[in-house]
Amino acid sequence: MNLNAVASIYRFEMARFFRTVLQSIVSPIVSTSLYFVVFGSAIGSRIDTVEGIAYGAFIVPGLVMLSVMTQATSNASFGIYFPKFIGTIYELLSAPVNFLEITLGYVGAAATKALFIGTVILLTANLFVDLPVAHPVAMVAFLMLTCLSFALLGFIIGIWAQNFEQLQLIPLLIITPLVFLGGSFYSITMLPPVWQTITYFNPVVYLISGFRWAFFDQADVAVGISLGAIGLFTLICMTVIWWIFRTGWRIRQ
Amino acid sequence: MAAIVSVQNLTKSYEGGFTALDDVSLDIEEGEIIALLGPNGAGKTTLISTICGITVPTSGHILVGGHDTITDFRAARQLIGLVPQEINLEPFEKVRNAVRFSRGLFGLGRDDAHIDKVLAQLSLSDKAGNQIKTLSGGMKRRVLIAKALSHEPRVLFLDEPSAGVDVELRKDMWQVVADLKKQGVTIILTTHYIEEAEAIADRIAVINKGQILLVEDKEKLMERMGRKTLRIELTEPLERIPESLSSWDLELAPDGRALIYHYDSQSDSTGITRLLAAVRDAGLQLRDLQTRQSSLEEIFVGLVHGEDDAA
Numbered sequence: 001m002n003l004n005a006v007a008s009i010y011r012f013e014m015a016r017f018f019r020t021v022l023q024s025i026v027s028p029i030v031s032t033s034l035y036f037v038v039f040g041s042a043i044g045s046r047i048d049t050v051e052g053i054a055y056g057a058f059i060v061p062g063l064v065m066l067s068v069m070t071q072a073t074s075n076a077s078f079g080i081y082f083p084k085f086i087g088t089i090y091e092l093l094s095a096p097v098n099f100l101e102i103t104l105g106y107v108g109a110a111a112t113k114a115l116f117i118g119t120v121i122l123l124t125a126n127l128f129v130d131l132p133v134a135h136p137v138a139m140v141a142f143l144m145l146t147c148l149s150f151a152l153l154g155f156i157i158g159i160w161a162q163n164f165e166q167l168q169l170i171p172l173l174i175i176t177p178l179v180f181l182g183g184s185f186y187s188i189t190m191l192p193p194v195w196q197t198i199t200y201f202n203p204v205v206y207l208i209s210g211f212r213w214a215f216f217d218q219a220d221v222a223v224g225i226s227l228g229a230i231g232l233f234t235l236i237c238m239t240v241i242w243w244i245f246r247t248g249w250r251i252r253q
Numbered sequence: 254m255a256a257i258v259s260v261q262n263l264t265k266s267y268e269g270g271f272t273a274l275d276d277v278s279l280d281i282e283e284g285e286i287i288a289l290l291g292p293n294g295a296g297k298t299t300l301i302s303t304i305c306g307i308t309v310p311t312s313g314h315i316l317v318g319g320h321d322t323i324t325d326f327r328a329a330r331q332l333i334g335l336v337p338q339e340i341n342l343e344p345f346e347k348v349r350n351a352v353r354f355s356r357g358l359f360g361l362g363r364d365d366a367h368i369d370k371v372l373a374q375l376s377l378s379d380k381a382g383n384q385i386k387t388l389s390g391g392m393k394r395r396v397l398i399a400k401a402l403s404h405e406p407r408v409l410f411l412d413e414p415s416a417g418v419d420v421e422l423r424k425d426m427w428q429v430v431a432d433l434k435k436q437g438v439t440i441i442l443t444t445h446y447i448e449e450a451e452a453i454a455d456r457i458a459v460i461n462k463g464q465i466l467l468v469e470d471k472e473k474l475m476e477r478m479g480r481k482t483l484r485i486e487l488t489e490p491l492e493r494i495p496e497s498l499s500s501w502d503l504e505l506a507p508d509g510r511a512l513i514y515h516y517d518s519q520s521d522s523t524g525i526t527r528l529l530a531a532v533r534d535a536g537l538q539l540r541d542l543q544t545r546q547s548s549l550e551e552i553f554v555g556l557v558h559g560e561d562d563a564a
Binding site: 004005016087091093097248252 | 305306307308309326327328330331333335337339341342343344345346350353354355356357358359360361362400
Protein backbone atom coordinates (compact mmCIF):
# COMPACT_ATOMS: atom_id res chain seq x y z
CA MET A 1 0.00 0.00 0.00
CA ASN A 2 1.23 3.50 -0.91
CA LEU A 3 0.96 5.02 2.56
CA ASN A 4 3.06 8.04 1.61
CA ALA A 5 0.45 8.92 -1.00
CA VAL A 6 -2.38 8.57 1.53
CA ALA A 7 -0.49 10.81 3.96
CA SER A 8 0.26 13.35 1.21
CA ILE A 9 -3.38 13.65 0.16
CA TYR A 10 -4.46 13.82 3.79
CA ARG A 11 -1.94 16.54 4.68
CA PHE A 12 -2.76 18.50 1.52
CA GLU A 13 -6.48 18.48 2.35
CA MET A 14 -5.91 19.34 6.00
CA ALA A 15 -3.70 22.25 4.93
CA ARG A 16 -6.64 23.59 2.93
CA PHE A 17 -8.77 23.36 6.11
CA PHE A 18 -6.21 25.19 8.24
CA ARG A 19 -5.73 27.89 5.61
CA THR A 20 -9.29 28.92 6.43
CA VAL A 21 -9.08 28.11 10.12
CA LEU A 22 -11.17 31.09 11.22
CA GLN A 23 -14.00 30.07 8.95
CA SER A 24 -13.56 26.44 9.94
CA ILE A 25 -13.82 27.04 13.67
CA VAL A 26 -15.64 30.33 14.15
CA SER A 27 -18.46 29.51 11.75
CA PRO A 28 -19.67 26.36 13.58
CA ILE A 29 -19.30 28.08 16.97
CA VAL A 30 -21.40 31.03 15.83
CA SER A 31 -24.11 28.90 14.21
CA THR A 32 -24.29 26.55 17.21
CA SER A 33 -24.61 29.53 19.54
CA LEU A 34 -27.41 30.89 17.33
CA TYR A 35 -29.28 27.58 17.49
CA PHE A 36 -29.04 27.67 21.28
CA VAL A 37 -30.26 31.25 21.42
CA VAL A 38 -33.20 30.54 19.09
CA PHE A 39 -34.16 26.94 19.95
CA GLY A 40 -32.64 26.63 23.39
CA SER A 41 -33.61 29.96 24.94
CA ALA A 42 -36.36 31.60 22.85
CA ILE A 43 -38.40 28.54 21.85
CA GLY A 44 -36.89 26.09 24.32
CA SER A 45 -37.95 28.20 27.27
CA ARG A 46 -41.58 27.38 26.34
CA ILE A 47 -40.78 23.65 26.19
CA ASP A 48 -39.99 22.19 29.52
CA THR A 49 -38.53 18.77 28.74
CA VAL A 50 -38.65 16.18 25.98
CA GLU A 51 -38.87 12.66 27.33
CA GLY A 52 -37.53 13.92 30.60
CA ILE A 53 -34.51 15.68 29.06
CA ALA A 54 -34.10 19.47 29.20
CA TYR A 55 -34.87 20.73 25.69
CA GLY A 56 -31.59 22.64 25.44
CA ALA A 57 -29.64 19.44 26.07
CA PHE A 58 -32.01 17.33 23.95
CA ILE A 59 -31.18 19.19 20.76
CA VAL A 60 -27.38 18.92 21.18
CA PRO A 61 -26.94 15.49 19.51
CA GLY A 62 -29.12 16.63 16.60
CA LEU A 63 -27.14 19.85 16.25
CA VAL A 64 -23.83 17.98 16.26
CA MET A 65 -25.16 15.50 13.69
CA LEU A 66 -26.47 18.31 11.48
CA SER A 67 -23.06 19.97 11.36
CA VAL A 68 -21.04 16.77 11.14
CA MET A 69 -23.10 15.38 8.26
CA THR A 70 -23.07 18.58 6.24
CA GLN A 71 -19.39 19.29 6.93
CA ALA A 72 -18.24 15.73 6.17
CA THR A 73 -20.26 15.73 2.94
CA SER A 74 -19.23 19.17 1.73
CA ASN A 75 -15.54 18.78 2.64
CA ALA A 76 -15.21 15.41 0.92
CA SER A 77 -17.20 16.47 -2.15
CA PHE A 78 -15.23 19.68 -2.55
CA GLY A 79 -11.94 17.85 -1.86
CA ILE A 80 -12.29 15.58 -4.88
CA TYR A 81 -14.34 17.96 -7.06
CA PHE A 82 -11.82 20.82 -6.87
CA PRO A 83 -8.96 18.82 -8.50
CA LYS A 84 -11.44 17.84 -11.23
CA PHE A 85 -12.47 21.46 -11.66
CA ILE A 86 -8.93 22.92 -11.85
CA GLY A 87 -7.50 19.92 -13.68
CA THR A 88 -5.02 18.72 -11.06
CA ILE A 89 -6.82 15.35 -11.02
CA TYR A 90 -4.34 14.29 -13.74
CA GLU A 91 -1.73 13.97 -11.03
CA LEU A 92 -3.79 11.52 -9.00
CA LEU A 93 -4.68 9.46 -12.05
CA SER A 94 -1.09 9.17 -13.25
CA ALA A 95 0.39 8.40 -9.81
CA PRO A 96 0.98 4.87 -8.53
CA VAL A 97 -2.06 4.95 -6.27
CA ASN A 98 -5.19 2.83 -6.24
CA PHE A 99 -8.77 3.75 -5.41
CA LEU A 100 -8.45 2.72 -1.78
CA GLU A 101 -5.48 5.03 -1.21
CA ILE A 102 -7.13 8.00 -2.93
CA THR A 103 -10.35 7.42 -0.97
CA LEU A 104 -8.50 7.04 2.33
CA GLY A 105 -6.68 10.33 1.78
CA TYR A 106 -9.69 12.44 0.84
CA VAL A 107 -12.32 10.75 3.00
CA GLY A 108 -9.93 10.55 5.97
CA ALA A 109 -9.25 14.29 5.77
CA ALA A 110 -12.93 15.19 5.36
CA ALA A 111 -13.92 12.93 8.26
CA THR A 112 -11.20 14.48 10.44
CA LYS A 113 -12.43 17.99 9.65
CA ALA A 114 -16.02 17.00 10.47
CA LEU A 115 -14.89 15.31 13.69
CA PHE A 116 -12.99 18.46 14.63
CA ILE A 117 -16.05 20.61 14.02
CA GLY A 118 -18.31 18.16 15.87
CA THR A 119 -15.97 18.37 18.86
CA VAL A 120 -15.97 22.18 18.73
CA ILE A 121 -19.77 22.18 18.72
CA LEU A 122 -19.92 19.78 21.65
CA LEU A 123 -17.52 21.99 23.61
CA THR A 124 -19.58 25.08 22.71
CA ALA A 125 -22.80 23.30 23.73
CA ASN A 126 -21.25 22.54 27.11
CA LEU A 127 -21.08 26.27 27.72
CA PHE A 128 -24.87 26.54 27.40
CA VAL A 129 -26.24 23.30 28.89
CA ASP A 130 -25.34 20.42 31.17
CA LEU A 131 -24.54 17.56 28.88
CA PRO A 132 -24.30 14.10 30.41
CA VAL A 133 -22.68 11.36 28.35
CA ALA A 134 -24.13 8.00 29.34
CA HIS A 135 -22.06 5.93 26.88
CA PRO A 136 -18.87 7.84 25.99
CA VAL A 137 -17.33 5.05 23.86
CA ALA A 138 -20.54 4.64 21.87
CA MET A 139 -20.79 8.43 21.51
CA VAL A 140 -17.30 8.62 19.99
CA ALA A 141 -18.00 5.56 17.83
CA PHE A 142 -21.28 7.02 16.48
CA LEU A 143 -19.61 10.35 15.83
CA MET A 144 -16.69 8.79 13.99
CA LEU A 145 -18.87 6.44 11.96
CA THR A 146 -21.13 9.31 10.92
CA CYS A 147 -18.10 11.42 9.91
CA LEU A 148 -16.74 8.53 7.87
CA SER A 149 -19.97 7.48 6.18
CA PHE A 150 -21.00 10.99 5.18
CA ALA A 151 -17.48 11.76 3.99
CA LEU A 152 -17.81 8.69 1.75
CA LEU A 153 -21.15 10.02 0.49
CA GLY A 154 -19.56 13.43 -0.14
CA PHE A 155 -16.73 11.79 -2.05
CA ILE A 156 -19.27 10.12 -4.35
CA ILE A 157 -21.08 13.45 -4.84
CA GLY A 158 -17.76 15.15 -5.68
CA ILE A 159 -17.03 12.58 -8.37
CA TRP A 160 -20.58 12.71 -9.72
CA ALA A 161 -20.85 16.51 -9.79
CA GLN A 162 -20.02 18.23 -13.05
CA ASN A 163 -20.49 21.78 -11.79
CA PHE A 164 -20.72 23.69 -8.53
CA GLU A 165 -24.52 23.67 -8.61
CA GLN A 166 -24.61 19.88 -8.61
CA LEU A 167 -22.03 19.90 -5.82
CA GLN A 168 -24.48 21.80 -3.60
CA LEU A 169 -27.60 20.04 -4.79
CA ILE A 170 -27.59 16.88 -2.67
CA PRO A 171 -26.35 18.46 0.60
CA LEU A 172 -28.87 21.28 0.24
CA LEU A 173 -31.91 19.45 -1.08
CA ILE A 174 -31.51 16.03 0.49
CA ILE A 175 -29.17 15.91 3.47
CA THR A 176 -30.29 19.08 5.26
CA PRO A 177 -34.04 18.27 4.98
CA LEU A 178 -33.42 14.68 6.08
CA VAL A 179 -31.50 15.88 9.13
CA PHE A 180 -34.15 18.46 10.05
CA LEU A 181 -36.92 15.88 9.56
CA GLY A 182 -34.90 13.15 11.28
CA GLY A 183 -35.58 14.19 14.83
CA SER A 184 -32.79 16.70 15.31
CA PHE A 185 -34.97 19.07 17.31
CA TYR A 186 -37.75 16.73 18.45
CA SER A 187 -38.45 13.15 19.39
CA ILE A 188 -40.21 11.24 16.64
CA THR A 189 -42.63 9.92 19.28
CA MET A 190 -44.02 13.47 19.28
CA LEU A 191 -45.26 12.96 15.70
CA PRO A 192 -48.67 11.52 14.72
CA PRO A 193 -48.47 7.76 13.97
CA VAL A 194 -48.59 8.19 10.17
CA TRP A 195 -45.67 10.60 10.16
CA GLN A 196 -43.79 8.37 12.56
CA THR A 197 -44.06 5.52 10.06
CA ILE A 198 -42.90 7.78 7.22
CA THR A 199 -40.01 9.04 9.36
CA TYR A 200 -38.68 5.51 9.79
CA PHE A 201 -37.78 5.60 6.07
CA ASN A 202 -35.41 8.47 6.82
CA PRO A 203 -31.95 6.92 7.42
CA VAL A 204 -30.82 9.94 9.41
CA VAL A 205 -33.35 9.07 12.13
CA TYR A 206 -31.26 6.04 13.07
CA LEU A 207 -28.05 8.04 13.31
CA ILE A 208 -29.51 10.80 15.45
CA SER A 209 -31.36 8.32 17.62
CA GLY A 210 -28.23 6.26 18.23
CA PHE A 211 -26.15 9.32 18.94
CA ARG A 212 -28.76 10.70 21.35
CA TRP A 213 -28.86 7.33 23.12
CA ALA A 214 -25.10 7.63 23.74
CA PHE A 215 -25.81 10.84 25.68
CA PHE A 216 -29.12 10.22 27.45
CA ASP A 217 -29.56 6.44 27.33
CA GLN A 218 -32.86 6.98 25.49
CA ALA A 219 -33.52 6.24 21.84
CA ASP A 220 -36.37 6.42 19.33
CA VAL A 221 -35.15 3.19 17.74
CA ALA A 222 -33.08 0.32 19.10
CA VAL A 223 -29.33 1.04 19.23
CA GLY A 224 -28.51 -2.15 17.37
CA ILE A 225 -30.71 -1.04 14.48
CA SER A 226 -28.99 2.37 14.50
CA LEU A 227 -25.57 0.74 14.31
CA GLY A 228 -26.75 -1.64 11.60
CA ALA A 229 -28.18 1.27 9.56
CA ILE A 230 -25.01 3.33 9.71
CA GLY A 231 -22.91 0.22 8.96
CA LEU A 232 -25.07 -0.60 5.94
CA PHE A 233 -24.91 3.00 4.71
CA THR A 234 -21.10 2.96 4.98
CA LEU A 235 -20.93 -0.35 3.12
CA ILE A 236 -23.14 0.94 0.29
CA CYS A 237 -21.00 4.07 -0.11
CA MET A 238 -17.78 2.02 -0.17
CA THR A 239 -19.24 -0.32 -2.79
CA VAL A 240 -20.26 2.62 -4.99
CA ILE A 241 -16.74 4.13 -4.70
CA TRP A 242 -15.17 0.80 -5.55
CA TRP A 243 -17.40 0.58 -8.65
CA ILE A 244 -16.55 4.18 -9.65
CA PHE A 245 -12.82 3.52 -9.62
CA ARG A 246 -13.21 0.12 -11.25
CA THR A 247 -15.11 1.58 -14.18
CA GLY A 248 -13.45 5.02 -14.15
CA TRP A 249 -16.93 6.63 -14.16
CA ARG A 250 -16.56 10.41 -14.45
CA ILE A 251 -12.86 10.13 -13.60
CA ARG A 252 -10.98 8.35 -16.35
CA GLN A 253 -11.90 8.70 -19.99
CA MET B 254 19.32 0.43 -26.99
CA ALA B 255 16.37 -1.09 -25.09
CA ALA B 256 12.92 0.44 -25.39
CA ILE B 257 11.90 2.02 -22.10
CA VAL B 258 8.39 2.69 -23.43
CA SER B 259 6.81 0.16 -25.73
CA VAL B 260 3.38 0.80 -27.18
CA GLN B 261 1.88 -2.17 -28.97
CA ASN B 262 -1.23 -2.03 -31.17
CA LEU B 263 -2.83 0.64 -29.01
CA THR B 264 -6.37 1.67 -29.90
CA LYS B 265 -8.53 4.17 -28.07
CA SER B 266 -12.15 4.61 -29.11
CA TYR B 267 -14.66 6.75 -27.28
CA GLU B 268 -18.31 5.93 -26.62
CA GLY B 269 -19.48 8.18 -29.44
CA GLY B 270 -17.48 6.04 -31.86
CA PHE B 271 -14.59 8.46 -32.36
CA THR B 272 -11.26 6.63 -32.62
CA ALA B 273 -8.50 8.81 -31.17
CA LEU B 274 -5.76 6.19 -31.53
CA ASP B 275 -5.87 3.54 -34.22
CA ASP B 276 -3.55 0.56 -33.74
CA VAL B 277 -0.58 2.64 -32.68
CA SER B 278 2.76 0.93 -32.09
CA LEU B 279 5.82 2.84 -30.96
CA ASP B 280 9.07 2.01 -29.17
CA ILE B 281 10.86 4.77 -27.29
CA GLU B 282 14.47 4.16 -26.45
CA GLU B 283 16.00 4.95 -23.09
CA GLY B 284 17.75 8.30 -22.92
CA GLU B 285 16.40 9.75 -26.15
CA ILE B 286 14.27 12.80 -26.80
CA ILE B 287 11.41 11.99 -29.11
CA ALA B 288 9.05 14.63 -30.45
CA LEU B 289 5.47 13.73 -31.33
CA LEU B 290 4.35 16.01 -34.11
CA GLY B 291 0.83 16.25 -35.36
CA PRO B 292 -1.96 18.70 -36.07
CA ASN B 293 -4.67 19.48 -33.51
CA GLY B 294 -6.74 16.40 -32.71
CA ALA B 295 -4.14 14.03 -34.16
CA GLY B 296 -4.05 11.95 -30.98
CA LYS B 297 -0.84 13.21 -29.36
CA THR B 298 -2.33 14.02 -25.96
CA THR B 299 -4.49 10.88 -25.99
CA LEU B 300 -1.38 8.79 -26.61
CA ILE B 301 0.45 10.44 -23.68
CA SER B 302 -2.62 10.24 -21.42
CA THR B 303 -3.05 6.55 -22.17
CA ILE B 304 0.58 5.74 -21.44
CA CYS B 305 0.37 7.69 -18.17
CA GLY B 306 -2.84 6.00 -17.02
CA ILE B 307 -5.23 8.93 -17.33
CA THR B 308 -7.08 7.42 -20.27
CA VAL B 309 -8.09 3.77 -20.43
CA PRO B 310 -7.05 2.02 -23.66
CA THR B 311 -9.67 0.17 -25.69
CA SER B 312 -7.12 -2.43 -26.78
CA GLY B 313 -3.39 -2.94 -27.01
CA HIS B 314 -0.57 -3.02 -24.48
CA ILE B 315 1.84 -0.49 -23.06
CA LEU B 316 5.04 -1.39 -21.25
CA VAL B 317 7.10 1.16 -19.33
CA GLY B 318 10.45 -0.16 -18.14
CA GLY B 319 9.09 -3.62 -18.91
CA HIS B 320 6.04 -3.12 -16.66
CA ASP B 321 2.52 -3.34 -18.07
CA THR B 322 0.68 -0.08 -17.40
CA ILE B 323 -2.53 -1.93 -16.48
CA THR B 324 -1.48 -5.10 -14.66
CA ASP B 325 1.64 -3.63 -13.05
CA PHE B 326 0.58 0.01 -12.96
CA ARG B 327 2.44 0.95 -9.81
CA ALA B 328 5.88 -0.03 -11.12
CA ALA B 329 5.12 1.48 -14.55
CA ARG B 330 3.83 4.82 -13.24
CA GLN B 331 6.69 5.10 -10.76
CA LEU B 332 9.01 5.60 -13.73
CA ILE B 333 6.90 8.32 -15.35
CA GLY B 334 6.71 12.07 -14.86
CA LEU B 335 4.01 14.02 -16.68
CA VAL B 336 3.89 17.71 -17.50
CA PRO B 337 0.40 18.41 -18.84
CA GLN B 338 -0.48 20.88 -21.56
CA GLU B 339 -2.75 23.00 -19.37
CA ILE B 340 -1.41 24.80 -16.33
CA ASN B 341 -3.21 22.65 -13.79
CA LEU B 342 -2.09 23.78 -10.37
CA GLU B 343 -3.69 24.38 -6.97
CA PRO B 344 -3.57 28.20 -6.91
CA PHE B 345 -3.45 28.68 -3.14
CA GLU B 346 -0.69 26.17 -2.46
CA LYS B 347 2.92 27.20 -2.02
CA VAL B 348 5.43 26.06 -4.63
CA ARG B 349 7.51 23.89 -2.29
CA ASN B 350 4.43 22.21 -0.79
CA ALA B 351 3.00 21.49 -4.23
CA VAL B 352 6.22 19.78 -5.31
CA ARG B 353 6.43 17.92 -2.00
CA PHE B 354 2.83 16.71 -2.50
CA SER B 355 3.71 15.25 -5.90
CA ARG B 356 6.69 13.38 -4.46
CA GLY B 357 4.49 11.92 -1.73
CA LEU B 358 1.89 10.77 -4.27
CA PHE B 359 4.58 8.63 -5.86
CA GLY B 360 5.19 6.91 -2.55
CA LEU B 361 8.47 8.61 -1.72
CA GLY B 362 9.31 10.02 1.68
CA ARG B 363 10.04 13.67 2.33
CA ASP B 364 13.36 14.74 0.83
CA ASP B 365 13.80 18.50 1.01
CA ALA B 366 17.32 18.30 -0.41
CA HIS B 367 15.97 16.78 -3.63
CA ILE B 368 13.09 19.25 -3.78
CA ASP B 369 15.60 22.12 -3.38
CA LYS B 370 17.74 20.66 -6.16
CA VAL B 371 14.78 20.42 -8.54
CA LEU B 372 13.61 23.93 -7.70
CA ALA B 373 17.14 25.29 -8.25
CA GLN B 374 17.42 23.45 -11.58
CA LEU B 375 14.26 25.21 -12.72
CA SER B 376 15.25 28.62 -11.29
CA LEU B 377 12.41 28.42 -8.77
CA SER B 378 14.44 28.57 -5.54
CA ASP B 379 13.42 32.14 -4.75
CA LYS B 380 9.74 31.29 -5.43
CA ALA B 381 9.64 28.22 -3.17
CA GLY B 382 7.59 29.96 -0.49
CA ASN B 383 5.29 31.82 -2.88
CA GLN B 384 1.68 30.89 -3.49
CA ILE B 385 1.32 29.49 -7.01
CA LYS B 386 -1.33 32.04 -7.95
CA THR B 387 1.28 34.82 -7.61
CA LEU B 388 3.56 33.33 -10.27
CA SER B 389 3.73 34.23 -13.95
CA GLY B 390 2.56 31.75 -16.60
CA GLY B 391 6.12 30.73 -17.42
CA MET B 392 6.96 30.15 -13.77
CA LYS B 393 3.81 28.08 -13.31
CA ARG B 394 4.92 25.90 -16.20
CA ARG B 395 8.24 25.41 -14.44
CA VAL B 396 6.36 24.39 -11.29
CA LEU B 397 4.58 21.73 -13.36
CA ILE B 398 7.96 20.41 -14.49
CA ALA B 399 9.29 20.51 -10.91
CA LYS B 400 6.28 18.47 -9.77
CA ALA B 401 6.86 15.95 -12.54
CA LEU B 402 10.53 15.63 -11.55
CA SER B 403 9.87 15.41 -7.82
CA HIS B 404 9.98 11.61 -7.77
CA GLU B 405 13.04 11.31 -10.04
CA PRO B 406 11.30 9.71 -13.05
CA ARG B 407 13.18 7.93 -15.80
CA VAL B 408 10.65 8.97 -18.43
CA LEU B 409 9.31 12.49 -18.71
CA PHE B 410 6.31 13.40 -20.85
CA LEU B 411 6.08 17.05 -21.84
CA ASP B 412 2.76 17.90 -23.46
CA GLU B 413 3.22 21.15 -25.38
CA PRO B 414 5.86 22.51 -22.97
CA SER B 415 6.27 25.80 -24.83
CA ALA B 416 2.60 26.66 -25.20
CA GLY B 417 2.12 30.26 -24.13
CA VAL B 418 5.76 30.69 -23.20
CA ASP B 419 7.83 33.58 -24.54
CA VAL B 420 10.88 32.99 -26.72
CA GLU B 421 13.41 33.52 -23.94
CA LEU B 422 11.68 31.15 -21.56
CA ARG B 423 11.28 28.62 -24.36
CA LYS B 424 15.03 28.59 -24.88
CA ASP B 425 15.49 28.16 -21.10
CA MET B 426 13.08 25.25 -21.24
CA TRP B 427 15.09 23.63 -24.01
CA GLN B 428 18.16 23.95 -21.82
CA VAL B 429 16.32 22.22 -18.98
CA VAL B 430 15.36 19.42 -21.35
CA ALA B 431 18.96 19.13 -22.55
CA ASP B 432 20.17 18.92 -18.94
CA LEU B 433 17.62 16.21 -18.16
CA LYS B 434 18.76 14.23 -21.17
CA LYS B 435 22.33 14.43 -19.85
CA GLN B 436 21.04 12.91 -16.61
CA GLY B 437 19.67 9.99 -18.61
CA VAL B 438 16.00 10.95 -18.53
CA THR B 439 14.00 9.84 -21.56
CA ILE B 440 11.86 12.67 -22.86
CA ILE B 441 8.73 12.46 -24.96
CA LEU B 442 7.36 15.81 -26.01
CA THR B 443 4.44 16.86 -28.08
CA THR B 444 4.69 20.20 -29.72
CA HIS B 445 3.13 22.50 -32.24
CA TYR B 446 6.42 24.33 -32.61
CA ILE B 447 8.29 22.44 -35.28
CA GLU B 448 11.26 24.62 -34.45
CA GLU B 449 11.21 23.09 -30.99
CA ALA B 450 11.33 19.54 -32.32
CA GLU B 451 14.03 20.54 -34.77
CA ALA B 452 16.08 22.09 -31.96
CA ILE B 453 15.94 19.42 -29.27
CA ALA B 454 14.59 16.08 -30.51
CA ASP B 455 16.67 13.05 -31.46
CA ARG B 456 13.77 11.34 -33.20
CA ILE B 457 10.53 12.51 -34.71
CA ALA B 458 7.22 10.67 -34.71
CA VAL B 459 4.52 12.14 -36.89
CA ILE B 460 0.96 11.30 -35.88
CA ASN B 461 -2.23 12.18 -37.71
CA LYS B 462 -5.79 10.96 -37.30
CA GLY B 463 -4.73 8.57 -34.55
CA GLN B 464 -2.10 6.82 -36.61
CA ILE B 465 1.67 7.04 -36.53
CA LEU B 466 2.76 8.04 -40.02
CA LEU B 467 6.45 7.93 -39.42
CA VAL B 468 9.08 7.49 -36.72
CA GLU B 469 12.58 8.38 -37.72
CA ASP B 470 15.85 9.85 -36.56
CA LYS B 471 15.53 13.59 -37.04
CA GLU B 472 18.77 14.04 -38.99
CA LYS B 473 18.02 11.09 -41.25
CA LEU B 474 14.49 12.28 -41.80
CA MET B 475 15.60 15.71 -42.83
CA GLU B 476 18.29 14.23 -45.02
CA ARG B 477 15.94 11.71 -46.60
CA MET B 478 12.87 13.79 -47.07
CA GLY B 479 14.30 17.24 -47.14
CA ARG B 480 14.70 18.79 -50.55
CA LYS B 481 17.51 21.21 -51.10
CA THR B 482 17.10 24.46 -52.94
CA LEU B 483 19.73 26.28 -54.96
CA ARG B 484 19.11 29.97 -55.37
CA ILE B 485 21.08 31.54 -58.22
CA GLU B 486 21.13 35.29 -57.74
CA LEU B 487 21.63 37.36 -60.89
CA THR B 488 23.24 40.76 -61.42
CA GLU B 489 20.39 41.88 -63.73
CA PRO B 490 16.70 41.04 -63.23
CA LEU B 491 14.92 38.82 -65.77
CA GLU B 492 11.39 39.15 -67.06
CA ARG B 493 11.18 35.47 -67.92
CA ILE B 494 13.34 32.36 -67.86
CA PRO B 495 15.46 32.19 -71.05
CA GLU B 496 14.37 29.65 -73.68
CA SER B 497 17.69 27.81 -73.43
CA LEU B 498 16.96 27.02 -69.77
CA SER B 499 13.40 25.84 -70.34
CA SER B 500 14.38 22.17 -70.01
CA TRP B 501 15.39 22.79 -66.38
CA ASP B 502 12.70 22.84 -63.75
CA LEU B 503 13.46 26.37 -62.62
CA GLU B 504 11.41 29.02 -60.84
CA LEU B 505 11.97 32.73 -61.28
CA ALA B 506 11.97 34.73 -58.04
CA PRO B 507 9.12 37.31 -57.91
CA ASP B 508 11.58 40.20 -58.32
CA GLY B 509 13.24 38.43 -61.28
CA ARG B 510 16.65 38.64 -59.61
CA ALA B 511 17.09 34.92 -58.87
CA LEU B 512 16.53 31.49 -60.38
CA ILE B 513 15.41 28.80 -57.95
CA TYR B 514 16.31 25.16 -58.49
CA HIS B 515 15.09 22.26 -56.31
CA TYR B 516 17.19 19.12 -56.18
CA ASP B 517 17.61 15.91 -54.25
CA SER B 518 20.87 16.01 -52.32
CA GLN B 519 20.84 12.19 -52.01
CA SER B 520 20.72 11.71 -55.76
CA ASP B 521 23.85 10.56 -57.65
CA SER B 522 23.54 13.51 -59.96
CA THR B 523 22.14 16.78 -58.69
CA GLY B 524 22.61 18.50 -62.06
CA ILE B 525 24.10 21.60 -60.46
CA THR B 526 27.29 21.64 -62.52
CA ARG B 527 25.39 21.32 -65.81
CA LEU B 528 22.85 23.90 -64.71
CA LEU B 529 25.52 26.46 -63.85
CA ALA B 530 27.15 25.83 -67.25
CA ALA B 531 23.78 26.33 -68.96
CA VAL B 532 23.22 29.56 -67.04
CA ARG B 533 26.63 30.81 -68.15
CA ASP B 534 25.88 29.79 -71.77
CA ALA B 535 22.62 31.72 -71.57
CA GLY B 536 24.70 34.83 -70.96
CA LEU B 537 23.49 35.41 -67.41
CA GLN B 538 25.88 36.86 -64.85
CA LEU B 539 25.79 35.45 -61.32
CA ARG B 540 25.90 37.64 -58.25
CA ASP B 541 25.67 34.93 -55.58
CA LEU B 542 24.69 31.30 -54.90
CA GLN B 543 22.76 30.01 -51.89
CA THR B 544 21.62 26.53 -50.92
CA ARG B 545 18.96 25.77 -48.33
CA GLN B 546 17.71 22.56 -46.73
CA SER B 547 13.92 22.39 -46.39
CA SER B 548 12.83 22.68 -42.77
CA LEU B 549 11.16 20.05 -40.61
CA GLU B 550 8.01 22.12 -40.84
CA GLU B 551 7.93 21.75 -44.61
CA ILE B 552 8.52 18.01 -44.26
CA PHE B 553 5.77 17.74 -41.64
CA VAL B 554 3.27 19.71 -43.69
CA GLY B 555 4.13 17.59 -46.73
CA LEU B 556 3.59 14.36 -44.79
CA VAL B 557 0.31 15.34 -43.16
CA HIS B 558 -1.15 16.95 -46.25
CA GLY B 559 0.03 14.06 -48.39
CA GLU B 560 -1.90 11.73 -46.12
CA ASP B 561 -4.96 13.98 -46.17
CA ASP B 562 -4.88 14.12 -49.96
CA ALA B 563 -4.56 10.35 -50.20
CA ALA B 564 -7.56 9.85 -47.90
